[in-house]
Amino acid sequence: MKQKLFKTLPVALAALFIGSAAQAQEPMTAPSTSFRTWSIGVNAGALMPFSPLGGKEDFSNWKTNLGYGLYIKKQITPYFALRADGLRGKLTGNNAEPYRDGTVNVSPFSSFSTQLRYSASLSAVVNMFNWSMFKQENGAQFYASAGGGFANYEATTTTAGNVSVTNKNVDKMIVPVGVGAKFRLSQGVNLDLGYTVNFVDGDNMDGYERGGNDKYSYGYAGLEFALGKGKQLAFYSPTAATYDEALAARREAGALKSDLDAQKAENARLRADMGELLKDSDGDGVAxxxxxxxxxxxxxxxxxxxxxxxxxxxxxxxxxxxxxxxxxxxxxxxxxxxxxxxxxxxxxxxxxxxxxxxxxxxxxxxxxxxxxxxxxxxxxxxxxxxxxxxxxxxxxxxxxxxxxxxxxxxxxxxxxxxxxxxxxxxxxxxxxxxxxxxxxx
Structure with missing residues (x-):
């Protein structure tokens, strides 16, 4: 089933690009102003051979190691962006303890160490919720992402007798799925917090093919730098802009009504003045x-x-x-x-x-x-x-x-x-x- 999922990944990515291009052609409800749509980011955090979504684990005791990455992002609309990520780090684990359910691991390997030389992926990022719906420029947002890419790694396993076996220069397709929160620190700098689970099209990332696909997670914190001039399109709210336009129109209508009432009062006063000026009580034609x-x-x-x-x-x-x-x-x-x-x-x-x-x-x-x-x-x-x-x-x-x-x-x-x-x-x-x-x- 999972093998079939990875085989259909190229088709899904093609559909993603077509959909994003079509969405980019739709007019945005945005004022005539310049926006920052390109940004770059750097991050670092915890890299783990583990998924909170469940699934089979080859080693019973996984460790947390440092991972670090960078990305470049293109914001197409206030709600949608494409993001290219790169990640490096190390994945480790051992069988020093039983599995979490108490089952003893009968693996022939005592530990593993995998050097993630790089992973490269392209993801669609959707802004799910802005912190304030009634401000044209928000200060915080939540987002979700999904995409596809490749990972290159070198896995080394160690047996009980301290015999090491290394799988060198392995390339596998990956599917990253993640969530995150972003906070605008200034007009050009954002704090980015995220968590991504990467599904690997293979079972040898930890050097042990036990059955099923391997997974690894990356929880990170980093900074994003918006390029160019103007406001960030990612934090712009078309809903708030429409609301502000409606309020302005209402204020203008109130002002017009006040002007109309004043004109009516002036007309009534003029009619009274002219009636008094032209009054002819005896009807002889002389006021x-x-x-x-x-x-x-x-x-x-x-x-x-x-x-x-x-x-x-x-x-x-x-x-x-x-x-x-x-x-x-x-x-x-x-x-x-x-x-x-x-x-x-x-x-x-x-x-x-x-x-x-x-x-x-x-x-x-x-x-x-x-x-x-x-x-x-x-x-x-x-x-x-x-x-x-x-x-x-x-x-x-x-x-x-x-x-x-x-x-x-x-x-x-x-x-x-x-x-x-x-x-x-x-x-x-x-x-x-x-x-x-x-x-x-």
Whole structure:
């Protein structure tokens, strides 16, 4: 059965390489940063011709000797790596005592000493558990490994009569299976503790072919040095990275909701301010703030200050053609260029009054008609922009009427954000779109 296991080892190793290559092609849930994926390690520890997994032992009393090794590792994903190990040391044992079950060893040999010249193996290493699942860079981990390789050794047995027999330069296939724990001491240095059982494809590693395959164990401690720059991929946790991204998204959503609530409150305040500014209690078309004759009866024709107009006797007026000169247009252009409102409101700033006064005088002098068209950018809701553009046009009309212009000859219309003259994608474009157009006719 075990012979068949070792014969299928090359097929298993091929499958291991194919699987690791395929896994390397899968995208990792890792941020765009550099990782250390290559590392080298050195270790030393106890080398024993014994397996805690059980099985037949050729000698009843095994000894512990020093073993030492090194390895090079390639971390392919945070959970999977390939590791090439080399090991040297000595294995010894004797029959000075009975077996652990009390059975007397009837072996013709009294002791053995095997020089493990080298063992070389390639193993797949799987990180089974990280110490902290909610930190992107962990400090400790547990791992398991399995693979295959070869061992070269020289076994010397001694009989009861002190006759030594040596099997020189023996090569056998091995299957190492192990577990370990790794602790990150710094960004580039780890403490590595492990235990590996090596199954040998042969029964003469101790020089005594009693039946069954030999085994030897290696318990070690060592240091691993990560090569390159950046964090170690082996200690990176994609689960923690996903968790951190979810928390960041939640915080961002909370911030957006706070901004939305603040904008709603500001919109409500603007609506209240504009309602107070444009309030017309007596319905005569002149806002209360500019109405010098409040509470005029319904239907009364009033002037720009809200006071009743004295109706003159009917006169025959000869119709004349209205001619708008370039000088008239300049007066309007100056008024547009100097027109400013308070931010988000329809309140006209005082610096706009002198040029608006000249427009009012022009309307009175030449009896022109004037169309006011209010426009906004696309910031805020369509309803709010439509109301603000209309209110700003009405505020200009109210001011011109207060300066003596004929209210019936001034038309105020709001178009909101529907007629931009520049792109709303830039601050300069949005500034151009926030405007009131004057048209004389």
């Amino acid at each position: 209360d703030k500019l109405d010098k004759c409040p509470n005029t009866p319904a239907g009364t024709v009033v002037d720009g200050s809200g006071c009743p107009l004295v109706t003159p006797k009917p006169q025959i007026i000869k119709e004349t053609q209205v001619v708008v000169t370039e000088a008239d247009r300049k007066v309007v252009r100056d008024a547009i260029a100097n027109l400013e409102f308070d931010l988000g409101k329809s309140t006209i700033r005082a610096k706009s009054y002198p040029t608006l006064d000249r427009v009012a005088a022009l309307l009175v002098e030449k009896n022109f008609s004037l169309k006011l068209a209010g426009h906004t950018d696309n910031t805020g809701s369509a309803e709010l922009n439509m109301r603000l553009s209309k209110d700003r046009a009405e505020a200009i009309k109210t001011y011109l009427v207060s300066q003596g212009a004929n209210a019936s000859r001034i038309e105020a219309t709001g178009y909101g954000k529907d007629q931009p003259i520049a792109s709303n994608a830039t601050a300069a474009g949005r500034q151009q779109n926030r405007r009131v157009e004057f048209t004389l006719y």
